[in-house]
Amino acid sequence: MDxxxxxxxxxxxxxxxxxGSGLVHAVRDVSLDLSEGEAVAIVGxxxxxxxxxxxxxxxxxxxxxxxxQLAGRRLEQMPEAGLxxxxxxxxxxxxxxxxxxxxxxxLENVELxxxxxxxxxxxxxxxxxxxxxxxxxxxxxxxxxxxxxxxxRQRVAIARALANGPEVVLADExxxxxxxxxxxxxxRLFDRLHNDGQTLVVVTHDERIAATxxxxxxxxxxxxxxxxxxxxxxxxxxxxxxxxxx
Amino acid sequence: MAEAAELPDRESLQGYQLRVVREVxxxxxxxxxxxxxxLRARLALALGPLAGALNDGQVYVTLNRLEKAGLVTxxxxxQADKPDRRVYExxxxxxxxxxxxxxxxxxxxxxxxxxxxxxxxxxxxxxADPVGIVDRQRRALLGxxxxxxxxxxxxxxxxxxxxxxxxxVLRLQADLRWLEACARHWNAAKEG
Numbered sequence: 001m002d003x004x005x006x007x008x009x010x011x012x013x014x015x016x017x018x019x020g021s022g023l024v025h026a027v028r029d030v031s032l033d034l035s036e037g038e039a040v041a042i043v044g045x046x047x048x049x050x051x052x053x054x055x056x057x058x059x060x061x062x063x064x065x066x067x068x069q070l071a072g073r074r075l076e077q078m079p080e081a082g083l084x085x086x087x088x089x090x091x092x093x094x095x096x097x098x099x100x101x102x103x104x105x106x107l108e109n110v111e112l113x114x115x116x117x118x119x120x121x122x123x124x125x126x127x128x129x130x131x132x133x134x135x136x137x138x139x140x141x142x143x144x145x146x147x148x149x150x151x152x153r154q155r156v157a158i159a160r161a162l163a164n165g166p167e168v169v170l171a172d173e174x175x176x177x178x179x180x181x182x183x184x185x186x187x188r189l190f191d192r193l194h195n196d197g198q199t200l201v202v203v204t205h206d207e208r209i210a211a212t213x214x215x216x217x218x219x220x221x222x223x224x225x226x227x228x229x230x231x232x233x234x235x236x237x238x239x240x241x242x243x244x245x246x
Numbered sequence: 247m248a249e250a251a252e253l254p255d256r257e258s259l260q261g262y263q264l265r266v267v268r269e270v271x272x273x274x275x276x277x278x279x280x281x282x283x284x285l286r287a288r289l290a291l292a293l294g295p296l297a298g299a300l301n302d303g304q305v306y307v308t309l310n311r312l313e314k315a316g317l318v319t320x321x322x323x324x325q326a327d328k329p330d331r332r333v334y335e336x337x338x339x340x341x342x343x344x345x346x347x348x349x350x351x352x353x354x355x356x357x358x359x360x361x362x363x364x365x366x367x368x369x370x371x372x373x374a375d376p377v378g379i380v381d382r383q384r385r386a387l388l389g390x391x392x393x394x395x396x397x398x399x400x401x402x403x404x405x406x407x408x409x410x411x412x413x414x415v416l417r418l419q420a421d422l423r424w425l426e427a428c429a430r431h432w433n434a435a436k437e438g
Contacts, residue, residue, distance in 0.1 A: 188399050207419045211391035228385050230392055238393055238414075239299035 006069075007167050007199050008034040008057060013066035015052050015222075026052040027063075028222040034168065039190075039200040041210040044219035050203045051172055053219070057201060058091050058170045059083050071167050088117050092161030094171035098153045100145040106132060106156045107141040113163040124163075131159040135189055151182025158189055162198075169193065171202045175209060187212065267300075267308050269347045272336065275318060276344045279335040282306050294407020295397045309334055317343055358424065365428060369435070376432040384425050391418040 015027040027049045034040060042050045055061040056068065059075050068075040071090050075083065093099075100109050111128035115121065132141055135155040145153050154174060161169050174190075175183040187208060194200060194212075202209055210216050211230065218226040267289070274285055286305040290297040309332075312318045317340035320332045336344070361383065365376040398411035 184399070187395065191396065191399050207388070207391060207422045208395050208415060211388045211418075212395050213392075216388060226381065228388065230385075230388055238296055238390075238397060 005035070006033040007036050007038075007071060008032070008201075009069040010057060011067045013053070013056055013068065014064045015049075015056055015061065016064045025222050027056060030066075030222075030224060032057075032217075032224075034199055034201065036199055037194075037197040038215065039194045039202070039213045040215045040217060041213035042201065042203045042217045042219060043205070043207075043210050044225075048219040049222035050219045052222075054170050054172050054201065054203045057168075058093060059087050060093075088113060089164050090167045092163070092166035092169040094154070094157050094161050094169065094174045096173035096176035098145070098150075098157045098177075100153060100156060100160075102145055105142050105144055106137060106148065106152075109145070109156055110159045110163055113160060117164050127163060128159070131162055132156070134162075135159045136185075149182065150178050151185045154178060154182070154186055155189060158186070158193075162193075168199045168201060171200070171204075173204055173206075174202065175204070175206050183208065267304060268312065269344070271305065271308055271312065272317060272340050272344045273347070275334055275336045276341060279333050281323075281331045281333050282309055283331070285309075285334075292406060293410065294401060294405060296407070296410065312340070316340075362428075365432060369432065375436075377429055377436065380425050380429045380432065384422065384429075387418055387422050387425065391415060391422065394418060 010030060010032045013027055013030045013032075014025070017024045017026055030053060032040075042053065044050050052061065056063050059068075059070070059078075063076055066076065070086065073086065075086070078086065101112070104112065107125070107128050110131055111121075111124040114124035114127055119127070129138075129141065132138060135158055137152060137155055137159070140148060140152060140156075143152075145156070148156065154177075158169075158174075161171075171190075175186050178186060183206065190200065190202070190209065191212060200213075202213065204210055214229070214231045216226075216228045216230055217224055218228075270289065271285055274280065274288055282305050286300070289300060289305065293300065309318065309320070313320055313334070317337055318334045319337055320334045322330045323333050324330050365379060368374040368379055369376045394411055394414040398408055398415055401408035401411065
């Protein structure tokens with residue numbers, strides 16, 4: 001498979017940091033093809049390179065070697081301005097620490113990417129309002145991030161990631177700062193996005209997110225060591241899992 | 247207690263087994279006398295999407311056995327326009343059994359010991375790679391966790407069955423973390 005029918009396709013991606021005796025191979029020879037609508041979870045111990053890989057996939061960092069194709073366009077050599085434009089239009093990012101602008105309301109945070117992409121203020125507002133409704137925050141539009149709970153902030157961040165209708169949403173430990181109830185909210189939201197056909201890549205420690213992905217990739221020392229398809233196969237029945245049968 | 251000993255061996259019961267049906271039925275009857283249909287409906291509500299584990303006739307079969315064991319008694323009650331129904335009531339022996347069950351803190355048989363010994367045996371006998379066994383188990387648990395998680399997300403807020411599903415999810419998460427520890431140990435053993 002040459003990755004032509006993939007939304008996102010990486011070949012032989014490598015990322016090194018430092019040099020000489022301080023050289024670190026953060027990502028080694030990683031290849032990945034994402035089909036449209038697929039949800040992929042990447043798991044592995046801290047420092048295994050999974051966040052670096054996510055940043056490479058999102059064009060936030062440039063690979064030392066390898067090729068990267070998003071929606072049919074090559075990323076690894078693209079000039080910075082073009083890359084920034086592509087990131088804005090084709091990608092949505094969700095981070096562990098939310099990265100909302102503290103001085104802006106929830107609504108303003110969500111409309112910002114559309115405004116930056118050149119949408120009219122009216123269109124941007126309409127879209128942002130609809131997205132915040134979609135994540136269940138229609139009564140929080142005028143709240144500053146500081147007035148929101150962690151779970152609510154992350155839902156604002158997810159709405160923001162969707163502002164420009166991205167090809168792929170990339171999430172880095174989206175539930176890392178959340179308690180169990182807020183994690184459930186975020187899981188429910190991702191589940192809905194997935195059902196709506198959004199392509200998703202989630203780097204996570206949380207087995208609950210990992211288990212609801214279509215494909216689970218395990219990384220160790222910068223490389224893929226295991227790949228498991230979680231959907232489509234024969235699944236054990238819920239009764240068996242619960243211990244409801246003898 | 248003598249009555250309890252006369253109950254048929256659980257393993258000998260036929261069909262899909264819900265281990266706890268006997269105890270749960272007794273506990274529900276400790277609240278009030280009920281007929282089989284009511285009991286079945288209450289169990290189904292408590293189990294939500296898992297109620298499929300409940301074989302249709304199981305509640306009635308179990309009630310029958312409980313009656314033979316002297317833990318419940320029943321009385322036929324006539325209904326206008328409908329067949330008679332049987333209303334069940336707890337006996338003192340049944341009540342004693344419920345109390346014992348509620349006081350019992352033992353947890354359902356944990357998987358760890360058997361699985362652990364399987365890995366030890368596989369390594370010792372050179373029959374299979376313990377890490378491979380762990381990986382297979384991990385995939386099975388992840389598949390299960392995904393299902394339980396999706397079922398939990400599909401429950402409306404405030405659902406009582408969602409609490410059961412959350413328990414399933416958290417235990418599977420704990421099992422997965424333990425499997426990670428198993429993988430680390432057996433990987434190290436292989437390299438060492």
